[in-house]
Amino acid sequence: MSSAPVMRLRAIILFELAPTLKGPLPWAALAGLMITVIPIRFIMVGDLRVNGELVGQALRLNYVVAIGYSTIAFLATLFTLCFCLDRTGPHFLRNNDLLILSRAVGRPQFYLAKMVSVLIPSLIYESLAVILFWEELYRVAGVNLSHVFILILPLGLSMLCLVSLYFLMRNFLGNFMIFFLWLLLLPVIYVANLWGIYAGVLRESGAFAQTINLLPQFGGIHAWSMGTVSDFFMRDQSWHALINGAVWTVAALAAGLFIFARKRL
């Protein structure tokens, strides 16, 4: 790619990133990080008893990883959806966006620049959350759980998959429709995947189980991620979810670019 298209791409990304930095969303996102430190303070400090029995640190750490990573994944997903909502809001493909497209900017470059402007703050946020989680665990309990940094990669894949699907859907549906559809759909996919992996239910054949397994396995990626931090959570087949997530991402990107290039603006 010659320098002029790269300059144009960078200009669009910078412009799209500006409202993310200025608006209330980053402050809300940063405030949300407080939630990640609460389980560490409750579970890792002092004595913890279950049914009157003292719980050892190894088991406590598992609780913290499960609750902490789930909180990070939940917050990252929520704020990524909010970033998508903001970047593809009422101005999407109207006014300034059309002016941009009329200025010798190719549609694929525009589409990808918009996506990148969502992914950059999303990845920064995830990384901050993981760093805070590691720092709090180290400071409060003296546990150096450096494995948690691996979580940035699968979480990044989940967000890339989510954003690719969001932008693909934006070619057909209204912004709020997609937002609420994901808010409703994601917990179902998550819970069904996690039950399938940990409890063994929903793994058997059946229309519902088969359909859920065909959908992006966000819950499966979640399970694999926790397995990288603690063997307690590792399940043999959970890596399949990474392949599933990557396939969905590539398919959603390819379909989104194809449809957007032909879309009537």
Next chain:
Amino acid sequence: MPETPGASRVAAAIACEGLELDYGRGSRIGPLTLEIGAGSCVALVGENGAGKSSFISMVLGLRPPTRGSLSLFGEHCHSTASRRGIGYLQESVDFPERARAQDLMALHSRLTGLDRKKTSRELEGYLDGFGLELTSKPTRAYSKGMKQRLALAIAMLDCKRMLILDEPNSGLDPVGIAMLRAKLDALKAEGTTLLISTHRLAEVMHLADRVLVLHQGKVAGASPMSEFHDFPAFEKYFLERVK
């Protein structure tokens, strides 16, 4: 190829042949076969829904034509390079609410490849020429007229080859209209092709070299403006073509 009278066949700014855009359910624009010569000033007029904005969208590559060919300065309209040096003002002007004038100017300066430092230095003077001040106010605090002035400033950032304006006077006060007229006169003198889509016939009569009347998606009339000795004659010509 039939052409708008007076258009140059040597270097057509816009040349289309059999250009059509289907909306489905039997609704369509075209077929349009016309040429707009480089350096000319053409008024594109027609009723609401005549297809003026759709034609402009096809010219700008925002809507791919269903059939036919369209070229800009000899280059196929599908190539993004064909749109370089073409400024555009939309009919409905609105900007991202939190963006400031300088953010938008910086974006479009970079998109047009203008020198960023030079643009920053000259930005204040440039905006002043459109009656705008460099403030930290976001565009949501702008009046309709200020948004229109800002949109004109953005459109004229890079319009070396052609400037396409869709209802340019919308929301402008008399001072703004006079400012716009002066800027368009200057661009015309520099040889920039002007395509002005408007409902206000009187305002383009003294500026345009020729008029192109669209009616129900087709060219209903094309005539040099010099054929009309006064506004009633121009208005009568228009009304007869859209009956």
